[in-house]
Amino acid sequence: MKWLKLWMKALRVRFFTASLIPILLGIMVAGQSNPLPILRVLLVIGGIFFYHGGSNLINDLYDDLSGTDRINNYYSPFNGGSRVLQEGLITRDICIKAVVFCFTVGTVCALLLASSGGGWEIILLGIAGLFCAYFYSAPPLRLAGTALGEAMVGFAFGPLLVVGTVRALTGYFIKEAFFLSLPIGFLITAVIFINEFPDYQADQVKGKKNLVVRMGKERSIRCFALLLMSAYLLMLLNLILLELPQYLIIFVLTLPLAWWVYWMGKRNLNDARKVLPACAGTIILHFVNGLTLILACFSKWKQ
16 A cells, blocks of 8 residues: 555545646547447556656656755645655656656557547647656756746647547547537646646746746736636636536536636735645636536536
8 A cells, every 4th residue: 555655646546636637528529420449548548648647757766966956945735746766655766667657557548549440640649748747847949947848838738738639539530529629728737837836946947938937926826817718718618609508507516616726826926835736726617627527527518
């Protein structure tokens, strides 16, 4: 059990909802017109989870090497990495081996999907996923420390995962999947964005110039609000296009939480500890609104 808990902590399994939501959304879209082969579904889930876990590990590794996580005095369950390296629970060598294992298993899943009927496009999608997972944290690109990191996370955990899941399960692309993925992409970008506020001081000292560091906290909180508003507008548009107005009630019920999250972030810009409830609230927004779209698609599937 100690071994299991250690690796759940190292892989940051608690954040796997970031990939589970787009996977389930893709499954719902794919299932509307095709029977779903359970083996291919399991390969999709397994491949994406291993890529996600490998991405989290390599993020910990390079943030430890750069010293960002080591000087971060405001780490929490939402930011600052898993802390397994800083606490000496695993070594860097073991972390590297775990990264190689995760990326290898994820790639094998992609190859099996491609060879069993998915086609060469699955290979391209797998390469895109591996690129995002590796170069988000690793040099020479290290996109997490540039102005492109947040957008890449939104793309990877939005359109890439939803559209890729549909392609892997059906053998073709469905336009509806792209539009459904957009609010999910904006919401996960908002999660990353608000989680960068507690890391602001450590990132600034170590030269990790993400968007929050580049723009400063005042401009960044306005950008955060824009991300939330864009996500909600896209949610509304998708629910209308799906002709499932009954799900608007869930959508409306989350609006007060969205306002509270923004207010908490704006009120506590310079207090890393007090902004943490906003981090938690944004994760809830991503999960609940993602689940709303999944249920809406499921209802349409059953009609």
